[in-house]
Amino acid sequence: MDAETLPRLAYLGLLLAALAGWLLVEFRGRMGLALRTGFAWGMIFIGVMAGYGLWQDISLDLRPQVQVMESGDIRIPRAEDGHYYLQLMVNGVPVDFMADTGATNIVLTKDDAQKLGFDPQALTYMGKARTANGTVPIAHVKLDDMALGPFHDQRLSAWVNGGEMDISLLGMDYLGNFRIEIDRNEMILRR
Numbered sequence: 766m767d768a769e770t771l772p773r774l775a776y777l778g779l780l781l782a783a784l785a786g787w788l789l790v791e792f793r794g795r796m797g798l799a800l801r802t803g804f805a806w807g808m809i810f811i812g813v814m815a816g817y818g819l820w821q822d823i824s825l826d827l828r829p830q831v832q833v834m835e836s837g838d839i840r841i842p843r844a845e846d847g848h849y850y851l852q853l854m855v856n857g858v859p860v861d862f863m864a865d866t867g868a869t870n871i872v873l874t875k876d877d878a879q880k881l882g883f884d885p886q887a888l889t890y891m892g893k894a895r896t897a898n899g900t901v902p903i904a905h906v907k908l909d910d911m912a913l914g915p916f917h918d919q920r921l922s923a924w925v926n927g928g929e930m931d932i933s934l935l936g937m938d939y940l941g942n943f944r945i946e947i948d949r950n951e952m953i954l955r956r
Contacts, residue, residue, distance in 0.1 A: 833914035839943075839954040849952045851935070854912040856881055861932055864952060866945065868936030871908070871923040877933045878906065878925040890927045901928030911939070916956060918942065 792799035831851045832840045841849045841864060849864040860877050872894070875885040883906055890902035903924040911918045921939065943954040 831914075837915060837956065839914050839916075841952040841954070843950040843952070850932075851913070853935070854910075856909050862935040863932050864940060865934040865936055866940060868934045870934075870936045870938045871921060872903070872930070872934040872936065873906070873923055873925045874930045874933050875925060875927070881908070883925060885925060885927075888925055890925075892924065894924070894926070896926075896928070898928065901926055903927060913954075916942075 788799060830842070834840060839851075841851050844850055850861060851864060852859050852861050854860075858880055860873075860880065873881070873883075878885050878888070885904075888904035888906070890904045892903040892905065893900050894903045903926055906923050906925055908921045908923050909919060911921055918939070940954070943956055946953040946955070
């Protein structure tokens with residue numbers, strides 16, 4: 766125990782003793798009510814913490830879904846954050862992407878690269894990319910097959926981001942294969 770820990774524990778103990786004393790005086794003769802109230806507030810606190818912890822998973826389920834029309838058009842609704850998200854099958858594995866017309870290449874997160882069978886630790890990060898988060902190392906990989914709805918493309922170049930990234934990016938290397946139209950709150954891809 767260091768020199769700062771003991772005074773902190775003593776201070777915390779005094780605060781807890783003061784709170785316990787106040788509760789005893791305030792609820793004397795009504796301890797059942799105090800316990801019920803404390804239990805209710807504890808359950809509310811646990812519910813809020815659980816909701817906060819699960820929000821990332823819940824928000825993915827609430828994300829608007831991509832539609833493939835009979836005409837072959839792919840309609841991607843704009844998400845609440847203003848971006849366009851879609852899922853492609855890459856080498857038979859579902860991978861979530863953000864459509865990024867400002868990105869040149871297909872850029873994979875380290876986690877997505879690992880899902881696709883690439884070992885991020887074994888890749889050679891020879892390139893550098895300038896991103897909104899600064900310059901990051903990147904490694905070149907080849908994707909055997911990418912499928913978006915009825916469209917399949919083989920042997921595509923992609924890059925694995927050596928830095929931190931929340932979601933893989935679908936850049937113009939891929940999006941350039943489509944005619945892109947933004948209509949109100951929808952991105953429409955056509956071939």
